[in-house]
Amino acid sequence: MSVLTTNYLTPTGREEAWRFTPLKRLRGLHDGSARVEARNSLVIKGQLPAGVSFGRENLDALAASDDVIIERVRGENRDVAHLSIAADVELSDAVFLTRNGGSLDSAELSRVRITLGAHAKATVVFENIGETLLAEDLEIFLAPGSSLNFVSLQEFDAKSVYTARHHAVVDKDATFKSINVTVGGDVVRILPTVEFIAPGASAELLGVYFATAGQFFEHRMHVDHAVPHAKSRVNYKGALAGQDAHTVWIGDVLIRAVAEGTDTYELNRNLLLSNGARADSVPNLEIETGEIVGAGHASTTGRFDDEQLFYLMSRGISLENARRLVVRGFFSEIINEIGNEEVQERLMSRIDGELEKAGA
Amino acid sequence: MSVLEIRGLQVSVDTENGAVDILKGVDLTIKSGETHAIMGPNGSGKSTLAYSIAGHPKYTIKGGSVTLDGADVLEMTVDERAKAGLFLAMQYPVEVPGVSVSNFLRTAATALRGEAPKLRTWAAEVKEAMEALNMDPSFATRNVNEGFSGGEKKRHEIMQLELLKPKMAILDETDSGLDVDALRIVSEGVNRAKANNDLGVLLITHYTRILKYIKPDFVHVFANGHIVEEGGPDLADKLEANGYADYVSK
Numbered sequence: 356m357s358v359l360t361t362n363y364l365t366p367t368g369r370e371e372a373w374r375f376t377p378l379k380r381l382r383g384l385h386d387g388s389a390r391v392e393a394r395n396s397l398v399i400k401g402q403l404p405a406g407v408s409f410g411r412e413n414l415d416a417l418a419a420s421d422d423v424i425i426e427r428v429r430g431e432n433r434d435v436a437h438l439s440i441a442a443d444v445e446l447s448d449a450v451f452l453t454r455n456g457g458s459l460d461s462a463e464l465s466r467v468r469i470t471l472g473a474h475a476k477a478t479v480v481f482e483n484i485g486e487t488l489l490a491e492d493l494e495i496f497l498a499p500g501s502s503l504n505f506v507s508l509q510e511f512d513a514k515s516v517y518t519a520r521h522h523a524v525v526d527k528d529a530t531f532k533s534i535n536v537t538v539g540g541d542v543v544r545i546l547p548t549v550e551f552i553a554p555g556a557s558a559e560l561l562g563v564y565f566a567t568a569g570q571f572f573e574h575r576m577h578v579d580h581a582v583p584h585a586k587s588r589v590n591y592k593g594a595l596a597g598q599d600a601h602t603v604w605i606g607d608v609l610i611r612a613v614a615e616g617t618d619t620y621e622l623n624r625n626l627l628l629s630n631g632a633r634a635d636s637v638p639n640l641e642i643e644t645g646e647i648v649g650a651g652h653a654s655t656t657g658r659f660d661d662e663q664l665f666y667l668m669s670r671g672i673s674l675e676n677a678r679r680l681v682v683r684g685f686f687s688e689i690i691n692e693i694g695n696e697e698v699q700e701r702l703m704s705r706i707d708g709e710l711e712k713a714g715a
Numbered sequence: 716m717s718v719l720e721i722r723g724l725q726v727s728v729d730t731e732n733g734a735v736d737i738l739k740g741v742d743l744t745i746k747s748g749e750t751h752a753i754m755g756p757n758g759s760g761k762s763t764l765a766y767s768i769a770g771h772p773k774y775t776i777k778g779g780s781v782t783l784d785g786a787d788v789l790e791m792t793v794d795e796r797a798k799a800g801l802f803l804a805m806q807y808p809v810e811v812p813g814v815s816v817s818n819f820l821r822t823a824a825t826a827l828r829g830e831a832p833k834l835r836t837w838a839a840e841v842k843e844a845m846e847a848l849n850m851d852p853s854f855a856t857r858n859v860n861e862g863f864s865g866g867e868k869k870r871h872e873i874m875q876l877e878l879l880k881p882k883m884a885i886l887d888e889t890d891s892g893l894d895v896d897a898l899r900i901v902s903e904g905v906n907r908a909k910a911n912n913d914l915g916v917l918l919i920t921h922y923t924r925i926l927k928y929i930k931p932d933f934v935h936v937f938a939n940g941h942i943v944e945e946g947g948p949d950l951a952d953k954l955e956a957n958g959y960a961d962y963v964s965k
Contacts, residue, residue, distance in 0.1 A: 671879070672826045680814050684814040687814075
């Protein structure tokens with residue numbers, strides 16, 4: 356155990372990247388005051404299929420990061436939990452990883468790597484559960500022609516704090532899909548970022564979040580189109596209910612001058628289910644070349660549609676059930692992309708529960 | 716035997732410029748097995764009548780009463796009205812993204828019957844209702860009214876009418892936007908519901924053509940927020956010949 360040194364610039368809340376985050380609730384992750392414990396909480400669930408390995412290695416970071424907490428994690432920890440899927444391996448079943456320990460009194464600074472060999476194909480599901488204080492540097496490398504469906508489920512207990520960067524480096528003709536589901540925790544701040552390094556790469560960043568009273572969930576995308584002919588799609592949907600429920604969605608997409616033939620679209624939709632909740636939604640498209648296939652964004656924040664509720668209720672469905680149907684419907688577009696019925700139904704039940712808890 | 720009684724119904728609608736009076740005292744009694752056609756020009760308040768009976772929040776009741784078998788409908792929530800036996804087939808059915816037709820129908824049937832229908836018999840029931848209305852089986856997996864054509868929306872409304880078995884149905888311009896074939900199919904659905912469930916029907920329409928398929932027992936002419944003339948089926952023929960000009964100028 357050690358105490359973090361404060362060589363890094365501590366955010367004050369005035370920085371663009373930190374202006375929404377409640378720093379005081381990060382339990383010292385951002386300013387180095389948190390006591391650090393090597394918990395190595397990430398474990399494989401079940402048996403590893405052939406062609407897949409999981410172990411701890413000493414690895415350099417794949418890509419630089421300008422996030423202070425990620426810098427701290429890297430400065431502190433050389434030990435990287437590495438899930439590697441060999442070239443040409445196609446997994447029919449998802450690989451599940453989960454957490455086997457946590458604490459609020461000390462911080463885990465976790466480094467994780469997922470590597471897909473050329474033409475490998477896999478679904479990897481992270482179940483982030485329990486009561487914990489956790490900062491995570493997660494890097495994903497997709498070799499040419501590989502395809503990854505990466506599902507990260509934030510089902511933490513109520514007091515947990517999780518700050519993470521999920522950074523994907525996507526090589527030629529590789530396909531990256533991430534689905535973030537954030538429904539639990541006190542503060543969850545995730546930076547889903549993508550870097551294309553060769554043409555023909557594509558990324559789809561999907562997410563849902565449901566914040567109830569007092570919860571803060573931030574998802575801050577950054578998609579870097581640094582090569583020609585890459586494609587990106589972002590679609591995040593959120594619901595908020597209860598006093599001081601607060602969500603932040605930032606969609607930074609950069610199309611560099613060399614990135615001709617880029618095709619990108621990002622979308623964020625929020626459903627405000629009560630008063631006293633706040634959804635910040637900031638799409639930000641920076642375009643340095645006009646030679647592109649398409650680039651667009653949309654952001655909407657609204658309340659329940661009275662016409663939908665009236666229609667459902669006119670068929671005998673109670674207000675409570677009508678709301679539940681509408682919210683399930685709202686999220687199903689993304690939840691159904693997970694491709695695992697058991698997980699999907701578990702999440703939908705959790706969402707029903709959140710709705711009930713909020714009394715919305 | 717059920718009776719829907721509307722007495723002196725006055726309704727206003729909330730607009731950006733304040734409340735506007737639409738219904739100015741409507742009296743109407745519908746009994747099981749009867750079909751009443753309400754005909755009138757655009758803007759006469761026909762749809763307001765339909766939506767106020769169903770309980771749409773946009774409308775404010777200013778006076779009068781609506782009872783179903785003596786029970787005060789206006790005191791009921793929207794879902795309670797459906798449970799009491801009222802059904803509104805809407806002119807513009809609402810899209811509900813992410814909610815499949817089969818999930819929606821089962822949830823509605825569960826609410827109205829007080830218990831979830833048995834899976835096997837329910838599947839057969841839905842299949843039969845869909846086949847009767849010439850609907851493709853894939854329809855059940857689509858999201859409610861999302862991307863439906865005008866005709867599909869109306870068939871979906873009538874399919875619900877047949878499955879949910881209300882006592883009284885209000886059909887709000889169910890004929891609008893239908894071609895001749897779809898009009899016949901939809902009308903046959905209404906006639907089946909009448910025959911099977913002794914359904915009372917309040918048929919709101921602008922045109923007489925649907926009355927060739929669904930025979931009314933009574934025709935009411937609606938203008939300027941109330942009923943201005945009543946008669947038998949022959950009144951529809953008169954309207955067909957003369958239009959609404961006589962009533963609008965009154």
